[in-house]
Amino acid sequence: MTGATDTGIGLRHLLSTEGLRREQAEALLDTAAGMEQALTGRAVRKLPTLRGRTVVTLFYENSTRTRVSFEVAGKWMSADTINVSASASSVSKGESLRDTAATLGAAGADCLIVRHPASGAPHRIAAWLDRVGHSHLGREGHVAVVNAGDGTHEHPTQALLDAATLRARLGQVEGTHVTIVGDILHSRVARSNAHLLATLGARVTLVAPPTLLPVGVGDWPVTVSHDLDATLATGPDAVMMLRVQAERMHGGFFPSAREYAIRFGLSQDRADRLPDHAVVLHPGPAVRGMEIASSVADSSRAAIAEQVTAGVHVRMAVLYHLLAGEDVA
């Protein structure tokens, strides 16, 4: 399976960070750092690694930033990248998810990067494609699936890019204390980060009102708090602010945007109480003035732009380990 170059880390798909082993996660982060180095100072940012490979982004939700990040990652490694936008609004009309996935597999995609509003949709696609196999295309019958965000489940490459950013800023993830603040209940970023950070040896605290925490969060490898100030007083090394989506503001999960900002927003005053080395993360796009003050988002503490850059490198690493590991014909 690993072919001429031994790049295999035992990864057939990347569907979640839950279940990702520490050595796999660290290999991905090491490769991402290597990608950054390989590209530094190059006049032409193009590696030949995935020449002849076809990477398809299949997005059932709009997301310019994630799609562009994957597309750039593929192009910088010379893969052919194709973008497919689809609508999940109705299953009774139009093509089913299964037919779409089967078509793209049969048409020659080596990798499907899937974003879908339904939790588990990429898992279903991976199961269908694994069952069918594509050996008739002379490719060992495997189409790799990357979860680029599924419903309220996971967004594994976001967690990997967050970890890469923390590594760059703090030197390591092991032993650090990371606080994640906001809508944990609906956040795939929070789920992926909770698992990955724990796997990498960080201590994680989730901060949210009880209405934005899932029933059953007690089983996660984290500490839970409803008090942001008390948590910040413990001196976390990083604070990750999650986006609060507009529909939650009117869904009765909390009384008002104003009250949320006062209780759970990262104001300048709160940022000033953080240790000097502490880093502020946000997966973007940020609602400034609500979950994070503009002055904090634009401060040197904030690593928001670095997160975006790290995202390309991490996604290059993911594609590399999923695709380059196979025997390139």
Add this chain to the structure above:
Amino acid sequence: MTTTRETKRSESWTMKTIRIRHVRPYGEDPTDLHVRDGVLVDPVSDPDETIDADGLIALPGLVDLHTHLREPGGEEAETVGTGSAAAALGGYTAVFAMPNTDPVADSPVVVEHVWRRGREVGLVDVHPVGAVTVGLEGAKLAEMGMMAASPAGVRMFSDDGRCVNDPLIMRRALEYARALGAVVAQHAEDHRLTVGAQAHEGPVAARLGLAGWDPTAEESIIARDVMLAAAAGARLHVCHLSTARSTEILRWGRETLDAANGFSVSAEVTPHHLLLTDTAAEDYDPVHKVNPPLRPAADTEALRRALADGTLDCVATDHAPHAVEAKDCEWSAARPGMLGLQTALPVVVTTMVATGLLDWRGVARVCSEAPARIAGLTDQGRPLVAGEPATLTLVDPDAEWTVRGAALASRADNTPYEGMEMPVSVVHTMLRGRWTVRDGKVVGNER
């Protein structure tokens, strides 16, 4: 094992006398059962047909209070014909067809149609369940009296699939049904608590990112309905009860609640809630998506105990066929429900008999006698003694088989037990003296 039979004349169901040799009624000592003109009789000296039932267990024909036959309107998933075949093969001799069809069975015309289709097929007694409210919309009572007076003789009403959520409508339905000698079967789910819900709310759903289905949605409606029925002196039946706390509410309602005359509350549990748990969702295969959702193991254990001690009256399948397009998709887009008729008895054996919680007498009680009593059937769920209807099922307690959805009689194949070993097999089924299943195959009256 295989069975042999000696046939003296042609294999027509018009035979007058049958001897079922060395059969074990309720799993007890072997004896011979004799049938004449559709009735169990004292020993016959020279029977027209003798079947060797050595090793087989005889139970009264099974009765399912909760079946979706999908006809009219959902024939791509099931018909009265295919559903009746699945029922007979599962050992059933009577099924109650839920009214969430298209059109809804909320009028005498539709219930009579379903009833007639059942008679034409002739494999099981098909009793239509009438809708409580027009169009299952929960707003206006359906013509319950006219459905009761129709040839279908409806005695059970339900908006199953939807809850009669409005407390005033539910109160009126309970009161009105009292005069019809009918029972209202409630799909207990406060829809305000389950908006967008996908899986039992708890650690598994939290981890999978599936919107949580609050069990209080079921429990609060059961508590409310028990109080309404007690005050009205009405008969309430709780469909597919699925949590430990719901069983506690039942006990409270029966034992401590001051109630008007005529009050009773009964409850059913599905085979899948006795066997499967919420962890089944981990592969996101919607074949495990069902309403109410699969619960944690602690609930499963409590439901088994409650069925054994009589808190839960009976097992009902909630047999819910769905076309492949409705299941072979992403979890949140899939329809809830699973096949159940052909796997119900084996699952009850796995969860209740093999565990020592019930003996075969108990199986007869929860799968036949109790549901017949709840529905007011006088010719089903009867003792296996002379003078009673020859309506029975013969089970091989040692014949294992492997579930294959494609091999089931239903038109749909959405079984959650694909590839699973089942411990017992239904070998023969008899409805009023006529074989509907023999040697595991449907007999006669092809549709």
